[in-house]
Amino acid sequence: MADKISPLAPARFPDLPAIAGLEAAIGRAGFYKHERPDLLLMRMPAGTKAAGVFTTNAVGSAPTDWCKQALAAARGNARGLLVNAGCANSFTGPAGDAACKRALTEAGAAVGVEPREMLAASTGVIGVVLDDTKIPPALLQMKLAPVNWPDAAAAIMTTDTFAKGSGASCTIDGVTVNIAGIAKGSGMIAPNMATMLAFVFTDAALSAPILKTLLRHETETSFNSITVDGDRSTNDCVLLFATGQTNVPPIPDAQDERLANFRAALSQVLRDLAIQIVRDGEGATKLVTVNVEGAANDLSAKIIARTICESPLVKTAIAGEDANWGRIVMAIGRADQPMKREMISVRFGDLYAARDGMVSAEYDEAAMSAYMKNAELEITVNVGPGAGRATMHTCDLTKRYVEINGDYRS
């Protein structure tokens, strides 16, 4: 699966702030034929609160089922996280559930955490039961230490071509707190490598309900606003942990104004991680931001944006650096949303291709072609007189995508 680093990768892994009380260990269980780190074990201090958002794929997986049930049963208390790459443990029935539980019991015992406060995440091939017998020997070689973020991010990669991290510091009522997160995913694609994971940590003392509300809200404009190919995996999961090592004044609920900075910082971290996933979209050579304006409402705008972002014809045109705006108009039209045909406009950067339901009078093929050569593109469409708007991020569809996904299991 070795692939060149994505041309859209950031220059370097960012410096992430330390999260007080957080420890990690990296191991090699051997879920891949070749030697590589494929196991990440993290321990959080007592009192850590957690929240998660999980794939809505109806097939799901043993680890996402476990996390949902464990977070509910432990009322958002969590002390440990075990992540493996190479096996998704999805569509594996009761055998998969049992393997997940045994793996967490072993890993929890190694670091003194009860299984019920352990969370799990697995990515890799669907339909194969996790071989948990590989975990105890790996645990013997692993040692908890303050988190080395680049190594932790690398241990959870599958088809990813670069490790993904993002962090921020901010204040809550005058107290400085930190946020650090890692993610994996080459887009939502590769459900075979099923698929997108993110783990975000803060040292702020925040309750589980607050974490849950903030995470759900901020996921909408970050991880739920990216698409590589529309194939939503069985194992997608974003977990947010608050170790509580930095005391902040008690915050009663997520709407509290004292959380404004934190919410903004969290939003920035989640968006940064999400966009890094698009930058690592399989075979991607272009990062594309699609803005929809003038829709009936925000949800309608998002459906239109997603239809544009997932249209194979739009994506292949972008791969070919072709400002093929007719295909964008087609995608708008097939989104089955309210729109005013005679008000449709399509803009690449600042260049209007279409305006008022027709080709734009100022359309300039040479300027447009020059714009399409950029590695990062912004497409803005107006679809009517409404106030609904949305932004989504995607990448192009290249021959390399077909190659990667046609040859994957062989």
Added chain:
Amino acid sequence: MADKISPLAPARFPDLPAIAGLEAAIGRAGFYKHERPDLLLMRMPAGTKAAGVFTTNAVGSAPTDWCKQALAAARGNARGLLVNAGCANSFTGPAGDAACKRALTEAGAAVGVEPREMLAASTGVIGVVLDDTKIPPALLQMKLAPVNWPDAAAAIMTTDTFAKGSGASCTIDGVTVNIAGIAKGSGMIAPNMATMLAFVFTDAALSAPILKTLLRHETETSFNSITVDGDRSTNDCVLLFATGQTNVPPIPDAQDERLANFRAALSQVLRDLAIQIVRDGEGATKLVTVNVEGAANDLSAKIIARTICESPLVKTAIAGEDANWGRIVMAIGRADQPMKREMISVRFGDLYAARDGMVSAEYDEAAMSAYMKNAELEITVNVGPGAGRATMHTCDLTKRYVEINGDYRS
């Protein structure tokens, strides 16, 4: 755009029955840079009834708008049809509407048909107004004659690699009648080449309401059951004409039992044409039939089938001859339809990959790999205890698709 003939193409263009009273002329208006027939004009005898089904793409096009309005205004009476390739005349505002009307007026005048009984169909680039000044000079060179079906089918091609036709004869209440149809399309893809058209003719005397009911019903399991890439064009249109030259006893409605043979024959012709379009899917090397069983109802089954058929990961795996059933499970799960996870099975031909929510005990990688080498594949999934079922047809997603669609306008 010259491309090799699809490896999935039928061996030859079929022999189609003559449809009494039908005439056609083929011309060269010059909508392409290279010399090729790009204009088809057909004349039907007085008394011909017609019905159409049109794209639900909200952007639509001048010709589809025209046809809908003309068929309603003339109560299903139609005497002429003008089809051009090379320009879709979609998203062209009032200028496009006016050009369409002028083209039909010129063409109608040349063959003695009022514009209000003329129908139009255009395919090609979106956003360019039809240059109708090219039509009168072409008309001067055109001469009506009994229909030469292969030539007529070739004149409406765009990215198609072979001409598509299908015909049948059957009886209505003991009277033999004929059906002949042509289609164009490389799947629903290529909205730029916007896109799928089919014209079907019978000599039977049938009313416009009967034609409409039959066409709508039979389209559901033919043209509405194929997908190449899910990009639904602005210009899709299927027109059914009955010249009425063969008298049949008056049939009061579409439910009449005397239409059973005709309905079966029409269904066969429409399905044949639809599958030929998938066989000509851009870059296609595999024809894939997906059957869904056990769904809550037929509509739900169709949504699941379509999700499988449009999943880039399923399609690229098939291109790679990889029986990657985990991706099919993922696609089932992301269809957001009722299902019982523990009842999911996936079968390639007669080979079970998954059964009862897990990998099948009889899974045999060697047999599976051998099956995947076939040019025509059948995938059958069960998703639960329901009675809902559906069948859809698609093709694989290859590098050639990306190449064709990345380079199109240049």
